[in-house]
Structure formats: structure tokens, C-alpha cells
Amino acid sequence: MSPRPAIVTGLHAEPALATITLTWEPLAWEPLIDHYRVYAVRGSSASGAPREKDLLAKTVYPRLVHDGLDAAGEEWTYTVLAVSDAGARGKPSQPLTATSQPSVTATGREVATIGSFDGRTLEFRFAPDSYSSIPDEYPDAVIEYAQGADGPGSAWPYLLPGPGDGWAGNHGYRARWTVTLDEAPAEDHDLAIWLVDTTRLGGTLAVSVGGQHVRDIELPTGATRGSREGDATVPGSTLLRSFHEFAIPADALQAGENVVDLHLVEGGWVAWDAVGLFARE
Known part of the structure; x- marks a missing residue:
């Protein structure tokens, strides 16, 4: 009879915006592990043996990304067990509770936004697939x-x-967003930049406010599908969303016009979900 796999140990969670990444210690080669089963229950309690209705995913790797979580933050309790190549199941790990990072789109007060934070590009110009019109309409990039x-x-x-997009002349385009404020803020604000997809080139998006450099966003390697598909919420979508949120110092903002400059200095295109400026409550 095939031996049962050992208990999974070292379960660890890394909360992020709309995601929780789970990792654990990989098990030894004897018995050969066919896959791991990850169970998830909402909230902070998971009593008794894992229930099949709570199966979140199967994976052959000691890592899983639980994504698509609410922007306001979600609390989940996880357990993991291993299954051998003979079908024998190990005992479940100790449960682990984690809460995803809340987004400023849920915790802050909206000052200005472009688009909706909904995983779609469809409200924007030329969406979902007429990207070839962009260099014609914006020849100065x-x-x-x-x-x-x-x-x-x-x-x-x-x-x-x-710069990696030959169809757009290999130019690093910049988007200049002018936001008018009634008064200079006394406290820092937050900028949210949500992307529906990026290319396999990755890249760097340089962010400046009022001529003051604020952040270089290192873009993840994406699916390179967002130029032709506009909805990452469709079941089975291969689009790879990413979320970038950070502080804008109060001294970078002023009464009157403020220019948020988004300059794609390296890599390939980004497909917008939405961008927004939020005051802290």
C-alpha cells in the first residue's frame, strides 16, 4: 500500500491588493506527490476536516495565487494537503488566516478618476482592439x-x-492628466493605477506629479492579450491584471492645475483598467 504523504508545513501568506499568495514547504520525493489541494473558507475559522465544496484549487507547485478578491479586502482561512501519485491523501496542514490588502479605491475619497476600476478597458477610446488607430491620432506620442x-x-x-511597440513607432508614449484642485491639500493623497494587461516585455512606467518624479512602476510580464481583449473578468480570461497604488506627497499637489504625467519609458504597452487620485479619509 502506498504511504500517505506527510503533512504540509510552512504555510505562509503574502497579502496584496486583490490577491493573497500562498506558499509552503515542498514535500520530499517519497512518496511521489501528484498535486496539492488548497482549501479556502471565508473568515477566520476553519474547523474540522477540509470540505470538498471549499476546494479552491489544485496545483503541482508549492505556491498558489488566490486572486480576484474584493478591493476592500477579504479575509480567508486556508488549509493545504498533498496527494500522492497513487491517490493517497495526506493530513491537512494547520489552518492559516490572511486578509488581502485593501485598495485606496475602497478606503479613500475619490478626487478624480479616469475609467472604472472593474477589470475592463471597454470604456476607453479605441477599445477593445483598434490599437492601430493610436499612432495615427497621437503622432507626437x-x-x-x-x-x-x-x-x-x-x-x-x-x-x-x-518603446517596444513597433506598430506605434517604438516611441515611449506619455499620458498627461490634468486635475484641478480647489485648494492645496494638507495631507498626502494616493494614486491608483490598475492595469488590465501588459506585454511579455514588461517595462517601466515613470510617474511624475507637477514635474516632481514620484515613482517608477516596474511592470509585470503580462499575457500580451489586452490589445485585442477588453474584459479580464470573463471566466477563463488569460489577461494578467496588475494593481499599483502609492502615495502622492502633499507638496507635489497645489491649488489649481496639477499634471499627472505617466510616461512609458521601457517595454511594451499597458492596457488601462482605471487611474484615480484619492484623498485619505
């Missing part, structure tokens, strides 16, 4: 957008091309 005067469907293309 600069997109200008004034909050309150312009709209996403007419003035914000769904893709921002990068």
Missing part, C-alpha cells in the same frame, strides 16, 4: 486629458504604447 472636460471614450486610449 503624447495624450492630453483634462479632468472634467474630457471623457474616457473620446480622449483616453485603452493602450499606452511603449
Whole structure:
């Protein structure tokens, strides 16, 4: 009779925005492990043996990303067990509770946004697949957008091309978003940049506010499908969303016009989900 796999140990969670990444210690080769079964229950308690209705996923790797979580943050309790190549199941790990990082889109007060934070590009100009129109409409590789005067469907293309995009002339495009504030803020704000997809080139998106460099966003390697598909929420979608949120210092903002400059200095295009400026509550 095939021996049962050992108990999975070292279960660890890394919470992030809309995701929780689980890792654990890989088991030895004897018996040969066919896969791991990851169970998830909402909340902070998981009593008794794992129930099959709570099976989140199977994986051959000692790692799993639980994604698609609510932007406000979600609490889950996880257990993991191993299954041998003969079908023998090990005992479940000790349960682990983790909460995903809440987004500023849920915790902050909206000051200005372009688009909806919904996993789709469809509200933007040229979406979902007319990317070839972008270099014709923006030959100087600069997109200008004034909050309150312009709209996403007419003035914000769904893709921002990068130096790696031959179809756009290998230019690092920049999007200049003008936001007018009634008064200079006394406290830091937060900028949310959500992307529906990126290319396999990855890249760097440089962010400046009022001429002050704030952050270089290292873009993840994406699926390179967001130029033709506009909805990452469709079941089975291969689009690889990413979420980037960080502070904008109060001294970078002023009463009157403020220009948020998003410059794709390396890599391939990004497909926008939404961008937003939020005050802290």
C-alpha cells in the first residue's frame, strides 16, 4: 500500500491588493506527490476536516495565487494537503488566516478618476482592439486629458504604447492628466493605477506629479492579450491584471492645475483598467 504523504508545513501568506499568495514547504520525493489541494473558507475559522465544496484549487507547485478578491479586502482561512501519485491523501496542514490588502479605491475619497476600476478597458477610446488607430491620432506620442472636460471614450486610449511597440513607432508614449484642485491639500493623497494587461516585455512606467518624479512602476510580464481583449473578468480570461497604488506627497499637489504625467519609458504597452487620485479619509 502506498504511504500517505506527510503533512504540509510552512504555510505562509503574502497579502496584496486583490490577491493573497500562498506558499509552503515542498514535500520530499517519497512518496511521489501528484498535486496539492488548497482549501479556502471565508473568515477566520476553519474547523474540522477540509470540505470538498471549499476546494479552491489544485496545483503541482508549492505556491498558489488566490486572486480576484474584493478591493476592500477579504479575509480567508486556508488549509493545504498533498496527494500522492497513487491517490493517497495526506493530513491537512494547520489552518492559516490572511486578509488581502485593501485598495485606496475602497478606503479613500475619490478626487478624480479616469475609467472604472472593474477589470475592463471597454470604456476607453479605441477599445477593445483598434490599437492601430493610436499612432495615427497621437503622432507626437503624447495624450492630453483634462479632468472634467474630457471623457474616457473620446480622449483616453485603452493602450499606452511603449518603446517596444513597433506598430506605434517604438516611441515611449506619455499620458498627461490634468486635475484641478480647489485648494492645496494638507495631507498626502494616493494614486491608483490598475492595469488590465501588459506585454511579455514588461517595462517601466515613470510617474511624475507637477514635474516632481514620484515613482517608477516596474511592470509585470503580462499575457500580451489586452490589445485585442477588453474584459479580464470573463471566466477563463488569460489577461494578467496588475494593481499599483502609492502615495502622492502633499507638496507635489497645489491649488489649481496639477499634471499627472505617466510616461512609458521601457517595454511594451499597458492596457488601462482605471487611474484615480484619492484623498485619505
